[in-house]
Amino acid sequence: MGWVVDEEALERLAIGAGILGTGGGGNPYLGKLMARQFVREGARIAVVGAEEVPDDALVVSVGGMGSPTVSVERPRRADESVRAMRALERHLGRQFTHLAPSEIGGSNSTVPMVVAAQTGLPVIDGDGMGRAFPELQMETYAIDGVRPTPGALSNHHGHVVLFDRIDDATTLERYARAVTIQMGGAAGYAFPVMSGTELKRSVIRGTLSLAIRLGGTILAARERHEDVIAAALGVTGGRRLFTGKVVDVERRLLGGFARGKVTIEGLGADEGRTVAIDFQNENLIARTADGEVLAVVPDLICLVDAETAEPVTTELVRYGLRVAVLGIPAPAALRTETALRVIGPAAFGYGDVEYRALPGVYGKGQPTSRGARP
Amino acid sequence: MGWVVDEEALERLAIGAGILGTGGGGNPYLGKLMARQFVREGARIAVVGAEEVPDDALVVSVGGMGSPTVSVERPRRADESVRAMRALERHLGRQFTHLAPSEIGGSNSTVPMVVAAQTGLPVIDGDGMGRAFPELQMETYAIDGVRPTPGALSNHHGHVVLFDRIDDATTLERYARAVTIQMGGAAGYAFPVMSGTELKRSVIRGTLSLAIRLGGTILAARERHEDVIAAALGVTGGRRLFTGKVVDVERRLLGGFARGKVTIEGLGADEGRTVAIDFQNENLIARTADGEVLAVVPDLICLVDAETAEPVTTELVRYGLRVAVLGIPAPAALRTETALRVIGPAAFGYGDVEYRALPGVYGKGQPTSRGARP
Numbered sequence: 001m002g003w004v005v006d007e008e009a010l011e012r013l014a015i016g017a018g019i020l021g022t023g024g025g026g027n028p029y030l031g032k033l034m035a036r037q038f039v040r041e042g043a044r045i046a047v048v049g050a051e052e053v054p055d056d057a058l059v060v061s062v063g064g065m066g067s068p069t070v071s072v073e074r075p076r077r078a079d080e081s082v083r084a085m086r087a088l089e090r091h092l093g094r095q096f097t098h099l100a101p102s103e104i105g106g107s108n109s110t111v112p113m114v115v116a117a118q119t120g121l122p123v124i125d126g127d128g129m130g131r132a133f134p135e136l137q138m139e140t141y142a143i144d145g146v147r148p149t150p151g152a153l154s155n156h157h158g159h160v161v162l163f164d165r166i167d168d169a170t171t172l173e174r175y176a177r178a179v180t181i182q183m184g185g186a187a188g189y190a191f192p193v194m195s196g197t198e199l200k201r202s203v204i205r206g207t208l209s210l211a212i213r214l215g216g217t218i219l220a221a222r223e224r225h226e227d228v229i230a231a232a233l234g235v236t237g238g239r240r241l242f243t244g245k246v247v248d249v250e251r252r253l254l255g256g257f258a259r260g261k262v263t264i265e266g267l268g269a270d271e272g273r274t275v276a277i278d279f280q281n282e283n284l285i286a287r288t289a290d291g292e293v294l295a296v297v298p299d300l301i302c303l304v305d306a307e308t309a310e311p312v313t314t315e316l317v318r319y320g321l322r323v324a325v326l327g328i329p330a331p332a333a334l335r336t337e338t339a340l341r342v343i344g345p346a347a348f349g350y351g352d353v354e355y356r357a358l359p360g361v362y363g364k365g366q367p368t369s370r371g372a373r374p
Numbered sequence: 375m376g377w378v379v380d381e382e383a384l385e386r387l388a389i390g391a392g393i394l395g396t397g398g399g400g401n402p403y404l405g406k407l408m409a410r411q412f413v414r415e416g417a418r419i420a421v422v423g424a425e426e427v428p429d430d431a432l433v434v435s436v437g438g439m440g441s442p443t444v445s446v447e448r449p450r451r452a453d454e455s456v457r458a459m460r461a462l463e464r465h466l467g468r469q470f471t472h473l474a475p476s477e478i479g480g481s482n483s484t485v486p487m488v489v490a491a492q493t494g495l496p497v498i499d500g501d502g503m504g505r506a507f508p509e510l511q512m513e514t515y516a517i518d519g520v521r522p523t524p525g526a527l528s529n530h531h532g533h534v535v536l537f538d539r540i541d542d543a544t545t546l547e548r549y550a551r552a553v554t555i556q557m558g559g560a561a562g563y564a565f566p567v568m569s570g571t572e573l574k575r576s577v578i579r580g581t582l583s584l585a586i587r588l589g590g591t592i593l594a595a596r597e598r599h600e601d602v603i604a605a606a607l608g609v610t611g612g613r614r615l616f617t618g619k620v621v622d623v624e625r626r627l628l629g630g631f632a633r634g635k636v637t638i639e640g641l642g643a644d645e646g647r648t649v650a651i652d653f654q655n656e657n658l659i660a661r662t663a664d665g666e667v668l669a670v671v672p673d674l675i676c677l678v679d680a681e682t683a684e685p686v687t688t689e690l691v692r693y694g695l696r697v698a699v700l701g702i703p704a705p706a707a708l709r710t711e712t713a714l715r716v717i718g719p720a721a722f723g724y725g726d727v728e729y730r731a732l733p734g735v736y737g738k739g740q741p742t743s744r745g746a747r748p
Contacts, residue, residue: 087538091465161549162536164461175535178552 012215017109018311024281025106025132038117080188105132151191386589391483392685398655399480399506412491454562479506525565
């Protein structure tokens with residue numbers, strides 16, 4: 001029971017994925033434009049639910065690696081991840097049957113669309129993060145023990161770097177990041193490779209349709225002049241943590257990551273309070289001036305424009321913006337003890353912060369398990 | 375008309391390759407020990423002259439990449455380059471027929487012996503540098519247009535990184551160096567791949583037998599209490615530039631390279647004069663206090679112990695050593711206009727120094743073209 005990502009769905013996806021990027025994950029706008037161009041030229045982007053993937057399918061996850069700041073300045077070519085995928089097929093001597101999104105938040109939400117449009121392969125309605133994270137070992141595929149290699153990187157020159165016989169995703173992350181920096185800061189990747197069985201054991205289901213529905217709901221609420229924030233939360237679950245004005249942004253590039261802090265002064269009901277959000281590409285922790293933790297990774301901390309719910313990414317956030325801070329509970333797969341070791345507060349340097357889950361259910365407004373058309 | 379590298383030849387090779395390393399290239403001692411162990415266990419290291427390689431041979435160059443300083447602290451495993459070679463064979467779906475040394479100076483002189491001992495493949499009597507250089511694009515294989523990829527790196531964990539569709543060796547150098555650093559500072563490599571025709575067009579002939587004969591001549595001269603320096607120069611060609619005492623060594627690790635300067639105060643006939651030698655892994659330029667250039671890259675500037683002609687590498691040179699500075703003319707292939715653009719003074723940051731060849735002929739004491747037994 002597949003469905004198709006058309007132009008309208010791409011518009012919605014870009015907005016929804018921007019919010020689920022929790023400030024990072026790169027800008028989905030360029031990928032949307034590329035995918036749209038292919039769709040206009042007649043390409044078909046087919047989506048299937050995870051349950052429809054045969055056990056013996058040969059699935060590959062595709063995306064882009066690199067600093068979001070660099071990506072805005074020099075858009076990726078549309079075919080870098082395709083080249084990586086084709087190189088990996090040549091290396092394996094086998095052809096892939098399905099594409100698995102690695103990261104539904106940010107630009108990596110649209111990369112599989114671009115690859116699907118060029119290759120005709122179906123995209124699975126799901127991903128390995130349910131949001132955005134900065135590193136490969138933070139995918140559920142890795143957390144659940146899928147072997148990280150063989151895998152491939154390619155860049156806009158068509159250079160190919162293949163990785164093999166590497167057992168842990170953290171090592172692959174280091175190697176691939178080092179090559180990406182040498183490639184000029186941006187590359188397309190194809191890894192990990194999974195069987196259908198492995199995919200179904202590990203993928204976070206329904207996140208592609210969730211992102212599309214989230215974007216569609218926001219667009220509809222804007223048109224009807226309804227409360228866009230409430231409409232968005234009606235899809236994702238979670239709650240509004242804070243509303244205010246950005247009064248300070250610290251930002252620096254370090255080791256290929258954008259790191260920094262956004263400070264927001266409360267408005268309306270939050271008048272008189274201040275919240276600071278630390279980010280490393282993605283927003284990691286939101287704390288009040290007196291140290292109360294409003295939300296912490298892996299839960300989603302999303303900055304959106306207070307009027308339009310347009311996502312505000314860490315590379316574009318600036319003084320004076322009026323924003324709402326949304327707290328969205330992470331998917332259940334990210335809240336297990338095993339997962340928290342890799343993507344909990346301590347993994348990001350907040351060893352003194354205990355993870356306490358936000359109330360609510362991720363993607364509460366949707367049937368996540370069947371990959372139904374959004 | 376091949377010949378065999380036996381235990382005695384390995385001893386000689388380590389000394390000769392140490393001198394041809396011109397201060398860098400890593401220490402051939404550990405490779406010698408590994409190769410010797412295999413020989414003692416019955417392995418046979420066969421050498422063939424370049425002319426004996428069929429046009430349709432599938433040749434691969436093997437060696438180790440990494441900082442010499444790291445190599446001394448943590449010896450490479452004997453099988454890293456073998457793993458890289460085997461990974462490349464799997465990737466190509468073809469098997470190699472011959473091994474080509476990439477660099478006769480330093481530790482990369484013995485890596486092909488270790489690989490030959492484990493695989494049974496013959497080693498070609500020649501290399502791509504005729505000395506040691508810090509980077510891949512400085513091989514005659516690259517200078518003569520051999521495609522740098524496909525190629526492979528492997529480390530002591532057995533991790534494999536393959537490179538493909540990269541057209542220039544400088545780019546491969548950057549990618550491979552970045553991965554090597556992430557691999558812990560040392561890796562074995564297998565690249566470039568060449569046909570027999572390409573090999574014969576590009577290899578510097580007879581350098582393996584030259585290094586062995588150089589080491590053998592020095593050992594014999596020591597035994598007979600003859601002038602070891604004169605004996606060494608009788609094999610390599612070139613002349614003694616300076617004799618003195620090391621009075622200062624500046625050394626730092628930068629970007630994976632050992633960089634610095636050695637200052638030597640003259641003794642005997644050179645009393646009252648001072649010479650400074652800049653190095654980046656290898657010795658690059660020898661200049662007197664008043665700026666006269668005694669020798670400059672690509673000519674070989676070799677520090678040896680004044681009494682024994684034992685090579686003194688940049689990582690081991692220290693205050694108080696009495697050394698002779700030898701100037702050995704570079705092989706003709708390194709002195710062409712094309713080659714000088716890649717390995718002349720300007721390529722190493724000495725844009726104001728014009729290359730003027732040392733008088734004499736490299737390897738003057740030997741028939742270099744036939745790969746005869748040394």
